[in-house]
Amino acid sequence: MMNNIDTKRPDDPGGLIHCQDGHRRAGVHDQSMRKTGLVLVVLLLLACLPPVQAMQSVGRGFGVPVAPQNADRAATQLTALEWTAEGNTLYDAGRYTEALTAYDQALSLAPGNGTTWRWKGNALYMLEQIPDALDAYTRAIALNPDDGKAWAATSMVLVTLDRNDEAVYAAEKAVWLAPKNPFVWGVKGYVLNRKGMPAEALIAYDTAITLEPNDTFAWSGKGYIFNAQKRYPEASDALDRALTLNHNDTTSAILKADVLVSQGRQQDALDTINRILVSAPDNPAVWSAKATTLETMGNTSGARAAYDKALSLDPTNLFAWSGRASALFGAGKYDDALDAYNNALVAGSSHKEIWLGKGDALSSLGRYPEALYAYDRALAIDPDYNSALRNRMALVRTHHQYLLISPVHENMVWVLSGSTGIFREVPPTPPENRIFCGVPYT
Numbered sequence: 001m002m003n004n005i006d007t008k009r010p011d012d013p014g015g016l017i018h019c020q021d022g023h024r025r026a027g028v029h030d031q032s033m034r035k036t037g038l039v040l041v042v043l044l045l046l047a048c049l050p051p052v053q054a055m056q057s058v059g060r061g062f063g064v065p066v067a068p069q070n071a072d073r074a075a076t077q078l079t080a081l082e083w084t085a086e087g088n089t090l091y092d093a094g095r096y097t098e099a100l101t102a103y104d105q106a107l108s109l110a111p112g113n114g115t116t117w118r119w120k121g122n123a124l125y126m127l128e129q130i131p132d133a134l135d136a137y138t139r140a141i142a143l144n145p146d147d148g149k150a151w152a153a154t155s156m157v158l159v160t161l162d163r164n165d166e167a168v169y170a171a172e173k174a175v176w177l178a179p180k181n182p183f184v185w186g187v188k189g190y191v192l193n194r195k196g197m198p199a200e201a202l203i204a205y206d207t208a209i210t211l212e213p214n215d216t217f218a219w220s221g222k223g224y225i226f227n228a229q230k231r232y233p234e235a236s237d238a239l240d241r242a243l244t245l246n247h248n249d250t251t252s253a254i255l256k257a258d259v260l261v262s263q264g265r266q267q268d269a270l271d272t273i274n275r276i277l278v279s280a281p282d283n284p285a286v287w288s289a290k291a292t293t294l295e296t297m298g299n300t301s302g303a304r305a306a307y308d309k310a311l312s313l314d315p316t317n318l319f320a321w322s323g324r325a326s327a328l329f330g331a332g333k334y335d336d337a338l339d340a341y342n343n344a345l346v347a348g349s350s351h352k353e354i355w356l357g358k359g360d361a362l363s364s365l366g367r368y369p370e371a372l373y374a375y376d377r378a379l380a381i382d383p384d385y386n387s388a389l390r391n392r393m394a395l396v397r398t399h400h401q402y403l404l405i406s407p408v409h410e411n412m413v414w415v416l417s418g419s420t421g422i423f424r425e426v427p428p429t430p431p432e433n434r435i436f437c438g439v440p441y442t
Helices: 040-047 080-092 096-109 114-126 130-143 148-160 164-177 182-194 198-211 216-228 232-245 250-262 266-279 284-296 300-313 318-330 334-347 352-364 368-381 386-402
Strands: 406-409 412-417 422-426
Touching: 080 096, 080 114, 096 114, 114 130, 114 148, 130 148, 148 164, 148 182, 164 182, 182 198, 182 216, 198 216, 216 232, 216 250, 232 250, 250 266, 250 284, 266 284, 284 300, 284 318, 300 318, 318 334, 318 352, 334 352, 352 368, 352 386, 368 386
Parallel strands: none
Antiparallel strands: 406 412, 412 422
16 A cells, blocks of 8 residues: 555545655656755655544544444444444544445445545545545535535545646635635645646645644645745744644654755754654655665665665555665665666656666666666656756767667667667667677577
């Protein structure tokens, strides 16, 4: 399961995480990414799901009674309302699969209850069943079109699916329906920042704070934006406010550490991470944050150990694999780095930085045609990605003799066009008497 930095449901006030795609960075070894500010914010991508504190029982918060505490619950014939409350109790305990079963029981008795559909969507979201969550939220809205929380939760799911225009519409709808609810304003800020509109996002976060001055999520969201804009004093103030409100907020703690690294205060950043590990010792995102902080301090062995710890907690963690690959590459362990990049790509193949890192590892191993293909995959994601353009051009200029005909895909080859380093796709042709990377091509 995806590792949640936080565990609130997407329709709960304060229940969001700041995983803004506009500032994604993986732990590659491009020197520009080893400067101050490094890559801790990217760790938030480990869980594009709601934040850290276990929430209060939604049943109590929204007028649904707490389920009866009988010794033999199986022998009790529960009503739909009681099944819903049971689902809420299980959800708050982090038992999302069991909560989903309870919500299904409630819906089997009362299929027209839009609020229960919304809560079912929350459980599906936390189980990473994103399309099913969207379907549940859609059902909730169909049954209750004026449910602002359902529109806000739908907006969060649409952001997860990178359907940002639709997410903005859903967030606007939520605000229109519930203009005095700080949560929906926080969602709007989150979505607008994902849309690349940080100024508008800050206005939305400020509105949330005006409505609820102790809104941890809104303060953390402001800190995220200020950090991305290199407005470090303002970022530090906003994140300190969030951490004062909730000292166990791992999202804000990781962001705060990133701000401290950007200010050259690596030891303070490490201290911040170590403090949050006391309350979240099994959170792979925090261990990955510790690893990147140790990298900025030149402690590569410690960084590798921290990445290994993160991966022991979540073997499919995209950014832990990427960070581990970067650390291994920096240690000159190119074969191991390549394996780590491949594992990262299994977890998610749409990140240009990981393809760049894989290309660099392959190039260092003398596997130039494959390196070329990796750079091209990075450029397919972002044609203006300067690091990939630079490394690709260097590869072509230095090792062009290996790239005259280079099989890089089962149905295509790339052919060097003159000395420009521009490649064109052509049908594959059998090479004659050609050597690739020191071995005959067959």
